[in-house]
Amino acid sequence: MTKVLLPLALQEYAEHFTTQEDEVLKELNEETYEHIGRPHMLSGHLQGALLQMLSCMIRPKRILEIGTYTGYAAICLAKGLSEDGVLHTIELDENLKEIAQRYFAKAELQDKIKQHIGKAADIIPTLNETFDLVFIDADKKNYGLYYDLVFDKIPIGGIIIADNVLFNGEVILPEQEQGKFAKAIHAFNEKLLNDNRVEQVLLPVRDGILIVRKLKN
Numbered sequence: 001m002t003k004v005l006l007p008l009a010l011q012e013y014a015e016h017f018t019t020q021e022d023e024v025l026k027e028l029n030e031e032t033y034e035h036i037g038r039p040h041m042l043s044g045h046l047q048g049a050l051l052q053m054l055s056c057m058i059r060p061k062r063i064l065e066i067g068t069y070t071g072y073a074a075i076c077l078a079k080g081l082s083e084d085g086v087l088h089t090i091e092l093d094e095n096l097k098e099i100a101q102r103y104f105a106k107a108e109l110q111d112k113i114k115q116h117i118g119k120a121a122d123i124i125p126t127l128n129e130t131f132d133l134v135f136i137d138a139d140k141k142n143y144g145l146y147y148d149l150v151f152d153k154i155p156i157g158g159i160i161i162a163d164n165v166l167f168n169g170e171v172i173l174p175e176q177e178q179g180k181f182a183k184a185i186h187a188f189n190e191k192l193l194n195d196n197r198v199e200q201v202l203l204p205v206r207d208g209i210l211i212v213r214k215l216k217n
């Protein structure tokens with residue numbers, strides 16, 4: 001699904017001049033591509049390094065990830081947690097639990113990551129936490145719903161990061177040529193632009209990353 005929006009040579013250049021993936025992430029990347037369906041869903045080297053950098057800058061006490069897949073981004077984000085910090089990550093597909101759990105242990109993050117299996121819309125309301133950082137990366141049609149569900153759980157100054165906000169570049173096509181997921185993502189981008197409680201920057205990294213900062217309740 002995700003095609004590289006940057007010319008491949010520039011993508012490779014950017015990856016070359018980004019700190020290398022550590023051994024655990026490299027192995028997880030390889031195992032995902034060899035054995036798991038739809039491996040393009042994994043954040044990968046460049047985006048993973050960006051998520052890790054942002055998390056290290058924020059030093060969150062609580063992180064929520066919506067859409068674990070095989071756990072690559074969860075590991076990157078968890079590396080920035082404060083000493084007593086915890087990352088909650090939600091995944092619909094129970095079959096992905098084992099691989100993610102195995103790599104959380106390899107990364108020695110098993111005590112800092114709590115896995116939840118089920119529908120994000122059912123699980124988020126049960127989490128009695130305040131999140132300094134939320135990463136939205138599950139089913140595209142529900143981004144707006146997830147934003148609404150997490151908003152009151154985020155303090156002023158808290159950060160939301162949303163992935164795939166350029167949706168293969170489809171978001172700039174005329175509406176009648178957009179697929180339903182591109183339409184949903186475009187509606188999400190518009191919703192945030194019109195929300196004066198937040199400020200945001202859309203980075204054309206990989207498939208587009210929106211970084212949102214909460215300004216008021």
Ligand SMILES: C[S@@+](CC[C@H](N)C(=O)[O-])C[C@H]1O[C@@H](n2cnc3c(N)ncnc32)[C@H](O)[C@@H]1O
Nearest residue numbers: 041042043067069072073091092119120138139
């Ligand atoms: C793009 S992948 C996540 C990739 C991961 N965040 C990473 O960067 O490595 C999206 C994941 O969301 C999961 N998902 C889809 N719908 C969901 C839902 N309603 N609730 C929870 N997870 C869902 C999918 O099964 C898939 O594993």
